[in-house]
Amino acid sequence: MKSIKNHFSLVVALVSILFSIQVFVIVDRSIEAYKENLLESYSVVIVSKSKILEKDILSIDKLFLSMSELSPDEVIAKLHTGMSKKNIELLRLTLPKFYKLQLKSYPTIDEIKVLTDKLLMNKSIIKVENFSHKIDSTYKLLLLFKNIIAVFAITVFVVTTLLIIKELKIWQFNHSDRMNIMRLFGAPSWMRSAILFRLAITDAFIANIIVFILFKYFSSSNWLLEEFQAIGIQLTVFNPLSDSFSLLGIAIGLSVVLALLIALGHKEEV
Amino acid sequence: MDKVISAENLTLSYSDNEVIINKATFSVETGSFVFITGASGSGKSTLLKSLYGSLKAKSGSLIVGGVELKGVSTSKLNLLRRHIGIVFQDYKLVKEWTIERNIMLPLVINGYDRTVTNTQVESLLKHVRLNHQVGKYPKELSGGEQQRVAMARALSHNPILILADEPTGNLDDYSSELIWNLLEGATTQLKTTVIVVTHHIPEIMKINFKHFHIENGRIDEVH
Numbered sequence: 001m002k003s004i005k006n007h008f009s010l011v012v013a014l015v016s017i018l019f020s021i022q023v024f025v026i027v028d029r030s031i032e033a034y035k036e037n038l039l040e041s042y043s044v045v046i047v048s049k050s051k052i053l054e055k056d057i058l059s060i061d062k063l064f065l066s067m068s069e070l071s072p073d074e075v076i077a078k079l080h081t082g083m084s085k086k087n088i089e090l091l092r093l094t095l096p097k098f099y100k101l102q103l104k105s106y107p108t109i110d111e112i113k114v115l116t117d118k119l120l121m122n123k124s125i126i127k128v129e130n131f132s133h134k135i136d137s138t139y140k141l142l143l144l145f146k147n148i149i150a151v152f153a154i155t156v157f158v159v160t161t162l163l164i165i166k167e168l169k170i171w172q173f174n175h176s177d178r179m180n181i182m183r184l185f186g187a188p189s190w191m192r193s194a195i196l197f198r199l200a201i202t203d204a205f206i207a208n209i210i211v212f213i214l215f216k217y218f219s220s221s222n223w224l225l226e227e228f229q230a231i232g233i234q235l236t237v238f239n240p241l242s243d244s245f246s247l248l249g250i251a252i253g254l255s256v257v258l259a260l261l262i263a264l265g266h267k268e269e270v
Numbered sequence: 271m272d273k274v275i276s277a278e279n280l281t282l283s284y285s286d287n288e289v290i291i292n293k294a295t296f297s298v299e300t301g302s303f304v305f306i307t308g309a310s311g312s313g314k315s316t317l318l319k320s321l322y323g324s325l326k327a328k329s330g331s332l333i334v335g336g337v338e339l340k341g342v343s344t345s346k347l348n349l350l351r352r353h354i355g356i357v358f359q360d361y362k363l364v365k366e367w368t369i370e371r372n373i374m375l376p377l378v379i380n381g382y383d384r385t386v387t388n389t390q391v392e393s394l395l396k397h398v399r400l401n402h403q404v405g406k407y408p409k410e411l412s413g414g415e416q417q418r419v420a421m422a423r424a425l426s427h428n429p430i431l432i433l434a435d436e437p438t439g440n441l442d443d444y445s446s447e448l449i450w451n452l453l454e455g456a457t458t459q460l461k462t463t464v465i466v467v468t469h470h471i472p473e474i475m476k477i478n479f480k481h482f483h484i485e486n487g488r489i490d491e492v493h
Contacts, residue, residue: 178364184322185423186351187379189344 006174007203010167010255013160014207017254018247020156022215026237027149031142033233035106038139044101044112045070046119047127051097060118063103063111070098096126106139138231161254168262171196179266193263200255208248216240272300274431274463275321279330282313282320290316292487293330298480300430301461303454305471307492308484314467317484318435321465322354323347335430352380355424355462357434361416363408369419370395370404376427394422398452414445421452425460432456434466450474 046057054067072095076088083091107115109132116128172179179192215238218224228235238244275298282291290313298304308314319325320332323339332339337350355376356362363372370391377387395401398418400411408416417437424432434453438446454477456462471481481492 177362178366181362181364182375182379184324184351184356184362185376185379186348186354187375188348191379 006167006171007199007206010164010200010203011207011210013163013167014204014251014255015210016156016160018207018211018251019214020153021250022211022238022243022247024146024149024153025243026235027142027146029235029237030228030233031139031146033228033235034139034142034231037232039103039106042103042106042131044103044115044119044131045129046099046101046125047129048097048099048122048124049126050124052099052122052124056122057099057101057119060122061115063105063107063115065102065104067099067101070100072098161258164254164258165262168196168200168258171199172262172266176266189263189266193259193266196259196263197256200259201252204248204251204255208244208251211247212240212244215243273297273333274300274335275465276333277331280320280327280332281329282316282325283328284316284325289328289487291320291484291489294487294489296482296489296491298463298465300463301457302463303457303477303479304463304465305479305481306465306467306484306489307469307471307481310469312484313487314484315435317489318433318465318467321431321433322351322356352376352427353430355427355429355432357417357420357424357432357437359436359439361408361413361420363416363419363423365408368405368407369400369411372408372419373422373426375423376429380427382427390426391422394426397425398422399448412445414441414448417441417445417449418452421449425452425456425462428460429462432462432464434464436468437466438468438472446472447474 057067058064072092075095076092112130112132116130119125119128175195178195182192219237224237228237275296277297278295279293280291280295281289281293283289306314306317316325320327320339321334323334323342327340330340335350335353337346339347342350363369364375367375373391373394374387377390382390392401395404398421400415400418400422403411403415408419411419417440421437424434432453437453438449441449450472453464453466454475457464458477471479483490483492
């Protein structure tokens with residue numbers, strides 16, 4: 001019973017860490033997916049005195065994906081009432097050129113400012129409309145949410161790591177007699193501490209299985225998928241293979257490192 | 271005769287204020303049987319601890335099995351301990367392990383294979399008259415039987431040196447006699463050096479032995 005209690009404490013601590021890490025991963029993925037959505041409807045419009053080449057603009061910053069010229073016909077159509085054909089042609093020639101720039105990724109406010117400044121350094125460009133005011137408030141909220149989750153995950157990580165260290169110290173105390181006896185007969189450190197490592201790795205596997213079941217359930221739950229669909233994104237909440245391997249790696253790595261620290265800190269009783 | 275232990279001006283202490291053993295010089299020849307006596311708190315067990323490297327010398331030199339223990343590295347000390355058998359008054363058996371597993375501990379540490387280990391354990395259980403207790407845990411045995419398990423463990427890897435700290439302190443006469451016989455046998459049959467810390471030298475001893483007495487931090491050879 002005591003042994004189960006000891007296992008339970010470490011498993012709970014590891015589950016907390018893995019859970020908070022995976023929640024952070026999901027939030028990060030959802031923000032990335034939302035950025036993709038926003039990017040599709042976002043572009044920068046530039047106004048130029050003369051014709052400019054796409055390659056010249058794309059070379060200004062690697063964030064630019066493509067450039068297309070906007071037809072002035074719509075503007076002309078609004079002005080043409082009562083104008084002769086000749087005057088319309090003249091107007092067409094004197095009107096500045098309009099271009100639409102697509103970006104590779106959804107920019108931050110700072111990136112938009114930098115891009116605008118870079119574009120305005122081109123003497124042909126007289127105006128850049130970056131629609132920075134349109135940077136979605138939902139996106140900003142998600143970024144804030146991501147930062148809060150990151151702080152939360154780090155806090156959980158630190159607190160539970162301290163709990164794990166405490167738990168391993170209890171284990172060390174429980175196994176202290178055996179470790180001392182083995183030391184008296186010349187057992188190397190790894191052999192004396194093998195039981196600590198075995199228990200830590202076992203608990204890492206148990207914690208990983210619990211987290212796997214939890215997120216497998218979440219990822220197949222309609223309510224969660226509907227929530228994401230409501231904000232127009234589709235994403236993998238939990239990848240059973242890559243995510244669970246990553247979490248298992250973290251759990252084993254953390255347990256082994258902490259067990260190692262405890263084992264190295266074990267002193268012979270004189 | 272080769273010396274398995276050689277101490278020169280050996281000073282032992284747990285703190286700067288109190289010296290337990292003060293500038294002691296002595297040696298122990300290979301294959302000999304040695305008693306260390308003294309009053310309670312005289313430093314008998316402290317001396318024994320220094321012999322298996324659990325307590326480092328404050329000053330002087332202490333060589334055991336050819337290894338200078340002053341400033342010895344952990345790995346070298348581990349290697350030395352693999353050639354030493356230790357018996358304590360409180361047995362120091364691993365309570366979660368069966369008696370066979372306890373006996374085979376030094377063999378496992380020394381890397382013997384399973385066949386050798388099993389054969390040796392079987393033979394030792396007969397030797398210490400515990401072959402009828404196979405599969406039992408220490409708490410299921412009497413004190414005398416537990417000490418015999420500890421003796422079997424100390425003998426299992428044919429050590430060059432056996433250190434025993436009041437091995438019969440908690441035992442009845444019958445069990446004590448068995449333990450003394452086993453320790454004598456280690457010297458006569460295996461040529462192992464045996465050092466025993468005790469309050470009283472038993473009258474039943476049939477072999478020649480060396481006797482050191484500790485008093486006021488001094489170690490004197492009695493005969």
